[in-house]
Amino acid sequence: MNNDKESIFLPPEAILIYKIISEKKELEINELENISKLSRGKIEYNLPFLQKHDLLDRKERINKYCSLTKEGEEAEKNQLIERRIYNLIKEKKKVSFAQLGDFIKVDKKELNAGVGLLRKLDAIIIEKGEISIKLPEKDINIELQQHLSKIKKEKVSYSDKVSPLVKRGLVNIIEEKQSFLIIKVPYSKIKSRIKELIEVGRLSSNMLRDGSWRKTQLKAYNLKGQPPTYFVGRKQPYARFIDTVKQKLVALGFQEMRGPIVELEFWNFDALFQAQDHPAREWSDVYRVSNPKHGNLPKEEYVTNVQQAHENGYNTGSKGWRYKWDPKKSSRLVLRAQGTSVSARTLVDLKIPSKYFSISRCYRPDTVDATHLSEFNQVEGIVVDPSITFRDLLGILETFALDVAGAEECTFKPDYYPFTEPSVELSVVDPNLGRIEFGGAGIFRPEVTKPFGIDAPVIAWGLGIDRLFMVKYGITDIRELFSHKMEWLRSTKMV
């Protein structure tokens, strides 16, 4: 109690409890239950109000209670054995020792003990096998008998008086932990400061402003009920996954790059040394734009160099594809069919050394089903440095396998891309999901790099994150990546 003048707000039931304890000075909680007629739950709820104001103390103690054993129950019902023998002899005046068992049907041992007790009390005389009364007026061990009755009827604390009964195995001691309350400040002393708290359902701003919250008690809720459904604002699960991949690539020192969705065939194919009659350039493999059909080719110098690379290998020492290259075909507009077109654009004014990545939407004329989308994301990039080697490329792929895919192991296989040599496929072994083809890479052919004035080896790589996302999230239908289902968008797990 920090301030002696301040009011103390207590719920009405706490006040009742306070009054009772003040009167009794000290009270066990179960006694309080009896007196107050409050349930144990309500008492427990209210006591902290009193304790908070330091009005009472709560302590624990161990109470010893008596309870009758099976033998005790019998002695209570039929009287203690010594009393039975005494009463019998009093009635018959004289009973022979041998006859005793005929009248009182108990164990011989108990009979003997009873007789022994009476002798000890000097209440009987035994002469020549005959027992007779010595003290006729005495009510033998009446207190003990009364104790038994009392124990039978009510809860009796253990005291020395009942110890003979315990010793005789008629009574057991039961230990019970009991909380009891001790008054610290009697009610009468601060009566004027005690105010009643009002119970309310909701805490309001006004109650906080005018301090009336002190006079109020918020009703306890049922905390086990179901709350109303609630949907948090959140990022799309796949978008979030892409963010994470970007983060990892940035951490590995890669700079982001981007390109347009509508792309010139020049960047999508020609710059990547894909011959103009290559099957991958046919209408069945790439979406063509109908309005406009063509775009403008880049700087003349690059166009001429690329043309020569195709026709005769340019200055690379390559044989080239040996056909007549057509600039008109190269200026056709398509939807970006491979993310490598973004890398191709980056070859212009390329910084050396450098590392780049892009996550770009790519398009292929596939019939949309559970394993094909008309558009998908490709993660692509390049690494350039005069010192870089094919074994370094394998090292970079290994880093992707361990750091991006979180795999434990990876393997390499020969692969084919028109624009890289050597080309390699990366597969990873995921601890839970087994082997997954995770990426491809290679060193750009000189026919790709030299037309842009680059002499250093350029590593080109790509990762299949769509599949990685699907296996990690247990998605079997690729259309889910662009899902329309509100349920999925709202409730897909985030971990």
Next chain:
Amino acid sequence: MVTIKASYTKMLKTLGKNLSIEELDRLLSFAKSEIDEYVEEEDMLVIDVKTSNRPDLWIPEGMIREIKGIWGEEKGIPKLELKESDYKVIVDPKLSKSRPFIACAIAKNVTLTDYNIKQLMQLSEKIDHSYGRRRKRSSIGMYNLSMIKSPIQYKVIDKNHKFIPLGYTEPQDLETILETHEKGKEFGYIVKSYGHYPILLSADGLTLSMPPIINSNDVGRVTEETTDMLIEVTGTHLCTVHVVLNILCQTLADLGAELYNVTIEYPKEILDKTIVTPTIEYEEIEINLKEINKYLGTKLKPKKVEEVLNKRRFDVKKIDKDMITVLIPPYRTDILHWVDIAEEIAIGLDYNKMGPTKWKVLTTGGLLPETESENIVRDILVGTGAIEVITNTLTDPDILTIKVNIEEDNFVKISNPVSKNYSVIRNSIFPNLINILSKNTHETYPQVIFEVGEIVKLDKGRTWTQTNAAYMLADTETSFEDAHKVLDQMMRLLETNYNLIETEHPSFIRGRSAEIEIEGKICGIIGEVNPEVLEKNQIWMPTVGFEIELPLIPSLECKKKYTY
């Protein structure tokens, strides 16, 4: 990628080893191939050959050639024995502008089982389709030699010439074949582009085929009874024609055939010389070991390089210090540059045994400023409790027009769509969001969604890609200000002043929609969605929203990406 079918047990028999599917798959990786599927009850392997530049691998014999090299069972270029024959082909000068080149060979004592015939047909089809560019550049024909008399005429013939095409019983003229035969319909356009009809005739006038369309039903039918064959490749590109014949000859040799050459007599209009085919010549390429070692990150000695190249079925002709002269197998068409040899060496060493190295040059990573800007907008909108969605950029034109009451179709269209559902590139995002709402009317409301994504704009024949942000809210009671307050707070956080200019937009309600203007430029739309639009989309809740072009918000760093 080329997919072929082959018998598992027959491959094992040729390899002479009992291998599990996994073991075989591992070995096939050296032939840039992998097993896609194994149909046990049919004993059939579906094999994907990843390279479109190695037609020699599109038959099990080609792959086995590679595997035996890797095993060290066979070394270097396989020896091909060629015998002389009296057969001769005379080429018509009129073919000089259409399909001038032909190469032939004779294979005798071939054991043609049904399986082998199927494999050879599969190989021919795949080569014609892919490497032969759908028969335009080259096409293959195989004939029963016993019915053919030399000299063979490769000539132009009148359209009324008749023969029985494969699979038919009655003779048909060439024009009819182009119009009615299955292959004529598929490849007829090639012949039509020539303006005349090429034909192959035996000396006695019997028709072999009309290249590149169809063989005749008698001479041009190869069966299990056939022991001696004529193989022919016609085309527009001399090297292609020769190399395709080389691939077939090597394959037939591997199948146990005796090979004979054929003399091709060209007129001066085409080549003015006589060529004996197949032209088994080993092309040379010189490599510099220093360059190779630097490229691969290896320290190989010349002897090791020779050993590895032999495993890859190449021969080494000469080693002069660091300069190594390599001979290329005549069935390989893909060696253009020394980097191609570098790859052969790496494959021969086995990528998995080369040992990855750590490249230690430091570079600074980073996201593009436009990505950072987009992320700011996404964070703001997620903070309003909206759910992010990703929708297709390639979409249905109806979603962008009829479904949102818009008439103009000022968006990029695809000339070869697979389906109308994916046939145009969106020029705004909000129609996609309305489409999403229309598919979720059974879910709890409010539904609040947004997308920050790319769109493509089209203006005066120029296209560019840019990022827009769109937001939509549907609920039992919602109105203009529910969208306005979100936009307003977003603009405050982006330190951007904007005005709303009342507008008439067919997707929104008049008097309850406005254009968003920043620094005098219209950069978006906001409003209550027109009930007509809601009705069309079966959305039975009032819906409000906005869309804004991020490149027009000066405090952000989003840029338009022009195609050119």
